[in-house]
Amino acid sequence: MNRQKATYDEQFINFDQFGTDIHAEIEKLFQKTFLYTKPANNEWQLPDPSQVFTSNHEAFSSLEALKDSLNEVKNKLSDKQLDEWHQHTSFTNKAGKVIAHVKKLVNAELCTQAWCKFHEVVCSFPLLPSDALQNGELNSVHLCEAPGAFIASLNHYLKSHRIPCDWNWVANTLNPYHEANDTLMMIMDDRLIANTLPWWYFGPENTGDVTSLNHLTGLQHFISNMATVHLVTSDGSFDCQGNPGEQETLVSPLHYCETVTALMTLGHGGSFVLKMFTLFEHSSVNLLFLLNCSFEEVHVFKPATSKAGNSEVYVVCLRYLGREAIHFVLSKMLQNFGSELVTKALFPQHLIPESFLKIHEECCLFFHKHQTETISENLRLFDYMDEAEQARLNALRDCCVKYFLQRFQLKPISRNNWLVKKPHAGYSMNSKWFGQRNKYFCTYNERKLLESLSWEDKIVKGCLNQWIDEHVLGNVGKGCVLEGAPGNLDCRLCIIGAV
Numbered sequence: 001m002n003r004q005k006a007t008y009d010e011q012f013i014n015f016d017q018f019g020t021d022i023h024a025e026i027e028k029l030f031q032k033t034f035l036y037t038k039p040a041n042n043e044w045q046l047p048d049p050s051q052v053f054t055s056n057h058e059a060f061s062s063l064e065a066l067k068d069s070l071n072e073v074k075n076k077l078s079d080k081q082l083d084e085w086h087q088h089t090s091f092t093n094k095a096g097k098v099i100a101h102v103k104k105l106v107n108a109e110l111c112t113q114a115w116c117k118f119h120e121v122v123c124s125f126p127l128l129p130s131d132a133l134q135n136g137e138l139n140s141v142h143l144c145e146a147p148g149a150f151i152a153s154l155n156h157y158l159k160s161h162r163i164p165c166d167w168n169w170v171a172n173t174l175n176p177y178h179e180a181n182d183t184l185m186m187i188m189d190d191r192l193i194a195n196t197l198p199w200w201y202f203g204p205e206n207t208g209d210v211t212s213l214n215h216l217t218g219l220q221h222f223i224s225n226m227a228t229v230h231l232v233t234s235d236g237s238f239d240c241q242g243n244p245g246e247q248e249t250l251v252s253p254l255h256y257c258e259t260v261t262a263l264m265t266l267g268h269g270g271s272f273v274l275k276m277f278t279l280f281e282h283s284s285v286n287l288l289f290l291l292n293c294s295f296e297e298v299h300v301f302k303p304a305t306s307k308a309g310n311s312e313v314y315v316v317c318l319r320y321l322g323r324e325a326i327h328f329v330l331s332k333m334l335q336n337f338g339s340e341l342v343t344k345a346l347f348p349q350h351l352i353p354e355s356f357l358k359i360h361e362e363c364c365l366f367f368h369k370h371q372t373e374t375i376s377e378n379l380r381l382f383d384y385m386d387e388a389e390q391a392r393l394n395a396l397r398d399c400c401v402k403y404f405l406q407r408f409q410l411k412p413i414s415r416n417n418w419l420v421k422k423p424h425a426g427y428s429m430n431s432k433w434f435g436q437r438n439k440y441f442c443t444y445n446e447r448k449l450l451e452s453l454s455w456e457d458k459i460v461k462g463c464l465n466q467w468i469d470e471h472v473l474g475n476v477g478k479g480c481v482l483e484g485a486p487g488n489l490d491c492r493l494c495i496i497g498a499v
Helices: 002-009 021-027 061-077 082-092 098-105 112-124 130-135 149-160 191-195 211-222 244-265 284-294 323-335 354-382 388-408 444-451 455-459 465-473 490-498
Strands: 033-035 136-143 166-171 229-235 271-276 295-301 313-319
Touching: 021 388, 033 354, 061 244, 061 354, 082 354, 098 112, 098 388, 098 490, 112 149, 112 295, 112 313, 130 136, 136 149, 136 191, 136 244, 149 166, 166 323, 229 244, 244 284, 244 323, 271 284, 284 295, 284 323, 284 354
Parallel strands: 136 166, 136 229, 229 271
Antiparallel strands: 033 295, 271 313, 295 313
16 A cells, blocks of 8 residues: 555656756647537538448548658658667657556556557546446447457556446457468457457457458447447557558558447447548548537547657547437448448548538648657657757656656556456467568568569568578588488479478
8 A cells, every 4th residue: 555655646746857848848749639620500511311422532632732741751761770760769759658657656457558548548538428427337349459458448547536337348359369360460469358258259250350241230239238338449450561651541441440330339428539540531531520420529639658750640539429310321331331442432522511621631730740740850860869869858758757647647556456357368479470571671662672572582582581591501511401302392392382
């Protein structure tokens, strides 16, 4: 008890030790939020059902210009070695020390970057409907959730704030135990999943693919015992290193399916949290317009613990108007549900109100400015960082830890309040083998060059080249390299086939 009290008291500090400029910069880091302010004349209304999915996708010129501008800045990273750049941006990340301190000081279960990001969301917005808390029952659904940090973070929030409610949750993710799932598409950490397996739903095919319509219908049946769903979160994404400039387009079918799933399962008055990236494409404009017509309030939020140089944002939607208000759109969206990009636009461009487009462009400008400034600053420091700059960054990182703890009033909980009190199974499978494809090609330019090579050249110059060289050179003259009894087989072809 004394140890916990001492830990909690450490949150209340005098920020003067850091100086006003350091404190002000950290405060700014926690203010990356944008509210879609709806016009008083109730102009934002969904188009007539006959107009849904009837027009081709059309780019918005002003948003295309922002996309080109951002990609121009990102292109300056194309010749940077990934491991060196990652190490550099980990140091320049002002919130880089938060995770370790939160894990230590408040005894957070499964404390990851996602844990901290969700805690920022739940502490910054009224995610949990008041009627749910008054009735003492909270039901939540968590899509694309592995390894389960959002759930663990919500549990910590409920327990540390002593919110008296019967909390029921269900989660989905790509099934880490299904042999058909690509390991490089999954989060290979099943510590929470293995110990809470009855609460995880992987669909009738057992894959956990949220872009399958069968998964959606099965999920609705799986949660049918819940009187109503008060909160849906969706933290889905996948690796876009091969084409980072088109990340938004590549991930848009996933965002589409996550949104439809949320709108089909969420109860009236509920909340929805959706991870997105840049919002320049027509598909994103349509999705944000749909969400603004489906919820009373929509915010776009960049948590301080989300690395400032990436495009990640969270769309926070409050007070759902209910399926009845948008049933005609949902029925048509279900017909286009799947992993492929829908060929037609959800809404025609000319039917999206100018007032919405103006506010949406302001939102895109806001986050574009923050991201480009961060990338440019990281590039400047990558070229040269003196001792004074390093000392300033260390002060910023230390100040950010204290500010995070004080702003969100984090309190410790005992292990008895964890989701997994005594783990019986499960382990983190993040060995160096998983994700191997992503680690070896030092720069983006080198990866693109590799794509143009023949299959055999890719083997020689690809991710296994170092192991091949070590195997061959380390055994030269020892008479043990792939030797066997003489035969008539074409060994060269056998070896290539085996690889």
